[in-house]
Structures are given as structure tokens and as C-alpha cells.
Amino acid sequence: MKEVVIIGAGPSGLAAIRSLSKYKDEVKITVYEVSDRVGGVWVNRDPYKNSPMYDNLRANFPKEVIGYPGFPFPADIKESYLPHRMILEYIESFAKHFQLYQHIQFRHTVLNVDIISSVKGKERWNVMVRDEETGAITNKKCDAVIVATGHESKMYIPDFDGKQTYTGEIIHSRYYQNPSHYVGKTVVIVGAGFSGLDILVDIHTVAKKIYVSHHDDHITAPLCENAEYVKDIAKINGNDIIFIDGKVVQADIIFLGTGYRYDFSFLSEKCHPVIKEDHVTNIYRMMVDIAHPSLYYIGLNKLGSPIREFCVQADLAAALIAEKIPTPSREEMEKDYQDTYKKNVTDLGLKPKNFHVVSYTQWDYYDAVCKQTGQQQPDSIMAKKLYNRFLGNFYKDFFQFKQGIYKRLDAENFEVVYEPEVFST
Known part of the structure; x- marks a missing residue:
């Protein structure tokens, strides 16, 4: 044996x-x-x-x-x-x-x-x-x-040029629990994968301002009023966060959704x-x-x-x-x-x-x-169809895609029970 x-x-x-x-x-x-x-x-x-x-x-x-x-x-x-x-x-x-x-x-x-x-x-x-x-x-x-x-x-922590001079907090997504720490804060979220965008959705109603720093050409969905996309971070100088296109912002927290x-x-x-x-x-x-x-x-x-x-x-x-x-x-x-x-x-x-x-x-x-x-x-045919649909919905609107409700019909088909209207256009 x-x-x-x-x-x-x-x-x-x-x-x-x-x-x-x-x-x-x-x-x-x-x-x-x-x-x-x-x-x-x-x-x-x-x-x-x-x-x-x-x-x-x-x-x-x-x-x-x-x-x-x-x-x-x-x-x-x-x-x-x-x-x-x-x-x-x-x-x-x-x-x-x-x-x-x-x-x-x-x-x-x-x-x-x-x-x-x-x-x-x-x-x-x-x-x-x-x-x-x-x-x-x-x-x-x-x-x-x-x-x-x-x-x-094992967290991935990018080594930004000038990171040691930063006067705010640098927090990896592993340590996130709820939005309470982000009330009234200006936050730079680094990374536009599931974790970074999930946190954006969770804190956007309490944060003062959110910058989403990424280089993924697929991420173009509209953001909430207090958020905007920015480029990759080039360097940090004290409280100044400088992006590769020269844009400079100040933030209380750099949030690492870097995986x-x-x-x-x-x-x-x-x-x-x-x-x-x-x-x-x-x-x-x-x-x-x-x-x-x-x-x-x-x-x-x-x-x-x-x-x-x-x-x-x-x-x-x-x-x-x-x-x-x-x-x-x-x-x-x-x-x-x-x-x-x-x-x-x-x-x-x-x-x-x-x-x-x-x-x-x-x-x-x-x-x-x-x-x-x-x-x-x-159920490979059904699963593939639904996977592709949900992923397409994610790229269209990551604030609402998790509201979708689906029902398996058989090995090849599923039914859309509910989706926000944005996904039917």
C-alpha cells in the first residue's frame, strides 16, 4: 500500500x-x-x-x-x-x-x-x-x-523608489477587514485584479478619494464619482506619489492589491x-x-x-x-x-x-x-458559457456584476434569473 x-x-x-x-x-x-x-x-x-x-x-x-x-x-x-x-x-x-x-x-x-x-x-x-x-x-x-x-x-510587496520616505500608510490586501479604517481617507489602490477592485467597491462609499493605479488595458469600466484611474507609480517623495506620466497626488494610504x-x-x-x-x-x-x-x-x-x-x-x-x-x-x-x-x-x-x-x-x-x-x-459547456458571461460582466461594471443571479438548466445551458440592466445592453 x-x-x-x-x-x-x-x-x-x-x-x-x-x-x-x-x-x-x-x-x-x-x-x-x-x-x-x-x-x-x-x-x-x-x-x-x-x-x-x-x-x-x-x-x-x-x-x-x-x-x-x-x-x-x-x-x-x-x-x-x-x-x-x-x-x-x-x-x-x-x-x-x-x-x-x-x-x-x-x-x-x-x-x-x-x-x-x-x-x-x-x-x-x-x-x-x-x-x-x-x-x-x-x-x-x-x-x-x-x-x-x-x-x-507570501505577499508581494512592490519596492517603489522612495518608499521609505512615504509619510502615509502602506497596507497589503491581506490585512484588510472592513471599510472603517478608510473613512474620509484618500487612497491609492495599486493593482486592478479582483482583490484591488473588490476593495474599491467596499470602501468607495466612505473614502474621500480613490486612485486606481494599474496597467491592464482590459480595465476601462466606469468608476464612481470619487475614484479615477491613474498610471503605475514611478516613485514616492514624502507624501507625493508620482506616476509614470508625471501626475502627482497626495494620499493617506497606499493600498496594495498586488497579490x-x-x-x-x-x-x-x-x-x-x-x-x-x-x-x-x-x-x-x-x-x-x-x-x-x-x-x-x-x-x-x-x-x-x-x-x-x-x-x-x-x-x-x-x-x-x-x-x-x-x-x-x-x-x-x-x-x-x-x-x-x-x-x-x-x-x-x-x-x-x-x-x-x-x-x-x-x-x-x-x-x-x-x-x-x-x-x-x-457541465463543461454550461460552465464555459457562464464563466465567459460573468467575466465579461466584470470588465463592464465591477460594481454591479456580483448582483447577477443564474440557474443551471442542464449540462449545456443556464438561465439568467437577474442581472442589472447595464449587462443587457
């Missing part, structure tokens, strides 16, 4: 447990979670680890495209963009329904993952863990490791991936370490349908670990990686970090992985 260690019991870790549980007679599962509950980033104000959740957060994706396959949200929930507490309740009910808790050791921190042997390409691993309740450190030997720690723990960087500090030097410009290199199917094919990453990608991705990847990892499908040769894996890099980065003239951005390539990716595992991607 193979021993498998899963690091993390958030949405991706739970997907991995469920997939591996299908082979319970062939695989033994041990999961280490630093918190005292499942849910990962969806646990607001978790006392045991940092979380990007905040009080008024609603999911960026409608529930009709983000649920676990075969486990729909309760039928009595009519709204589509759910508050974080409802997402957490759903994740907890998923773990309970599929009896996943039995595999999880809560309040355990993984300190180190290392290779202890390699025979004919078969590696054995040692996972060093600390019990946070007792302080005891133990070592777990296993045949495969699944990293399901997410990518929202996160991948952090695998618990992986030893022998197996730590090379990360180039926020791109985890040399991974097959965007999840399998080519140099160490018994080391898997679930959920590296960004801007896809997250839980759908977790389940597709978890099924592939489980099938490979249980040897239900053959492990591709190193040459095959390297070719897949190079082809994917060319498609997602080189051909589009983008930066290496865009390797993991799968907004529009996710469906082909899911189909390829599902074909490899011999499974069918559920």
Missing part, C-alpha cells in the same frame, strides 16, 4: 483526499493542516494562519461554476455570488459528506519535505511535521507528496522548484514536478474555475499514484510543459507569470486532463 501525504486541508487538499479515497485499498492518506478546521483561505480571521478573507467578501465566481462536481450547493440558495461564510459552510459540508475528516491531522505544521531515496525512478519522501498543540516533531515516510497549500500566503508569490519554503533544496518571475517551472500538466514525478501541486493556476481545477488535477494525481494510468516518460512530460509554455506565454508575447493564468485556456486543459484519466468533465 502506498503512503501519500497531503499538505493542506483547504478546497484543493479536500479534492485530493476525495480523489485518493477512491483507491482506499491501495493508498493510505495522511493530511497535515496547520489550522484547526478545513477551508483554507475561506476561513475569515483564522487565529492560526493568515487569510485574505474580509468581512464583506463575496466569491468572485457564481456558485454555478465553482462547486465540487457531483456535490451541488443547497437548492434553496438562490443567489449566485455567495458570501465567504456560505462558501466555507459548503466546503465543510463537502468534507463531512465524503468522510474526509478521518484523514486530517489538524494543528500540524509541515516543516520540511525531503527525498530520502530514489530507486529506479521511484522516490521515497520524508515529511517533518510539528504538532502545534504539543510541540512534538515527527517524521512521516511516504511514497508521494501532494502540495495543496494554495498561493495566497501573492508562490511559497514552498518547506520543500528542501533537493526538490524545491525553480520559480522564474512567479512561474513554477518544469511541471507537467501544470501540476507534476517533472524532475520528481511523485511530487504534485494542486491549484497553482490562477483565474480559472478553482474548485473544478482542483478536482480535475486531484483525479490525475490519484490515478498516477495508484498506478491506474501509466506515468508519462520524462520526454513526454517535458514536451507537454514546453508546448504549454509556448501556448500560454511565448505565442501571446506575455510574461512567464502568465503561464499559470488560465482564464480562457482552462477548458482545453480540463478536457486534456480528463481524457488522460478516462473521465468526462461535468
Whole structure:
């Protein structure tokens, strides 16, 4: 029987447990979670680890495209963009329904993952863990490791020229909880991704003035009366914030909606991936370490349908670990990686970090992985249609897009129950 260690019991870790549980007679599962509950980033104000959740957060994706396959949200929930507490309740009910808790050791921190042997390409691993309740450190030997720690723990803090001279506050989105601190303040929000624009929506009724600093050509939607778009910050001089076009403003707060960087500090030097410009290199199917094919990453990608991705990847990892499908040769894996890099980065003239951005390539990716595992991607046509609609609505009006309400009709179609009028024009 193979021993498998899963690091993390958030949405991706739970997907991995469920997939591996299908082979319970062939695989033994041990999961280490630093918190005292499942849910990962969806646990607001978790006392045991940092979380990007905040009080008024609603999911960026409608529930009709983000649920676990075969486990729909309760039928009595009519709204589509759910508050974080409802997402957490759903994740907890998923773990309970599929009896996943039995595999999880809560309040355990993984300190180190290392290779202890390699025979004919078969590696054995040692996972060093600390019990946070007792302080005891133990070592777990296993045949495969699944990293399901997410990518929202290591903040990205830009190093602005003159940052040390700034007389106001610099706050990363991780530390945001509610608008109370922003009443009457002038704020520069750096970044126009979901996190930065979410905070804009949350504080715009109380802030005095908001500047949204970004360089994304897709972000052109109208802003509220007390907000305006500005260019990237060139430098800071005391309370003067100077943008690359020469515009100068003064602000009380620079708010960093600049996201996160991948952090695998618990992986030893022998197996730590090379990360180039926020791109985890040399991974097959965007999840399998080519140099160490018994080391898997679930959920590296960004801007896809997250839980759908977790389940597709978890099924592939489980099938490979249980040897239900053959492990591709190193040459095959390297070719897949190079082809994917060319498609997602080189051909589009983008930066290496865009390797993991799968907004529009996710469906082909899911189909390829599902074909490899011999499974069918559920509701893929319906999900793709709704995903494209919601993303289009987001770019049209990010103040109102979460008011949309949708209903799944069948595997290919959905119904628009309600949308603000701006989205029908």
C-alpha cells in the first residue's frame, strides 16, 4: 500500500483526499493542516494562519461554476455570488459528506519535505511535521507528496523608489477587514485584479478619494464619482506619489492589491522548484514536478474555475499514484510543459507569470486532463458559457456584476434569473 501525504486541508487538499479515497485499498492518506478546521483561505480571521478573507467578501465566481462536481450547493440558495461564510459552510459540508475528516491531522505544521531515496525512478519522501498543540516533531515516510497549500500566503510587496520616505500608510490586501479604517481617507489602490477592485467597491462609499493605479488595458469600466484611474507609480517623495506620466497626488494610504508569490519554503533544496518571475517551472500538466514525478501541486493556476481545477488535477494525481494510468516518460512530460509554455506565454508575447493564468485556456486543459484519466468533465459547456458571461460582466461594471443571479438548466445551458440592466445592453 502506498503512503501519500497531503499538505493542506483547504478546497484543493479536500479534492485530493476525495480523489485518493477512491483507491482506499491501495493508498493510505495522511493530511497535515496547520489550522484547526478545513477551508483554507475561506476561513475569515483564522487565529492560526493568515487569510485574505474580509468581512464583506463575496466569491468572485457564481456558485454555478465553482462547486465540487457531483456535490451541488443547497437548492434553496438562490443567489449566485455567495458570501465567504456560505462558501466555507459548503466546503465543510463537502468534507463531512465524503468522510474526509478521518484523514486530517489538524494543528500540524509541515516543516520540511525531503527525498530520502530514489530507486529506479521511484522516490521515497520524508515529511517533518510539528504538532502545534504539543510541540512534538515527527517524521512521516511516504511514497508521494501532494502540495495543496494554495498561493495566497507570501505577499508581494512592490519596492517603489522612495518608499521609505512615504509619510502615509502602506497596507497589503491581506490585512484588510472592513471599510472603517478608510473613512474620509484618500487612497491609492495599486493593482486592478479582483482583490484591488473588490476593495474599491467596499470602501468607495466612505473614502474621500480613490486612485486606481494599474496597467491592464482590459480595465476601462466606469468608476464612481470619487475614484479615477491613474498610471503605475514611478516613485514616492514624502507624501507625493508620482506616476509614470508625471501626475502627482497626495494620499493617506497606499493600498496594495498586488497579490501573492508562490511559497514552498518547506520543500528542501533537493526538490524545491525553480520559480522564474512567479512561474513554477518544469511541471507537467501544470501540476507534476517533472524532475520528481511523485511530487504534485494542486491549484497553482490562477483565474480559472478553482474548485473544478482542483478536482480535475486531484483525479490525475490519484490515478498516477495508484498506478491506474501509466506515468508519462520524462520526454513526454517535458514536451507537454514546453508546448504549454509556448501556448500560454511565448505565442501571446506575455510574461512567464502568465503561464499559470488560465482564464480562457482552462477548458482545453480540463478536457486534456480528463481524457488522460478516462473521465468526462461535468457541465463543461454550461460552465464555459457562464464563466465567459460573468467575466465579461466584470470588465463592464465591477460594481454591479456580483448582483447577477443564474440557474443551471442542464449540462449545456443556464438561465439568467437577474442581472442589472447595464449587462443587457
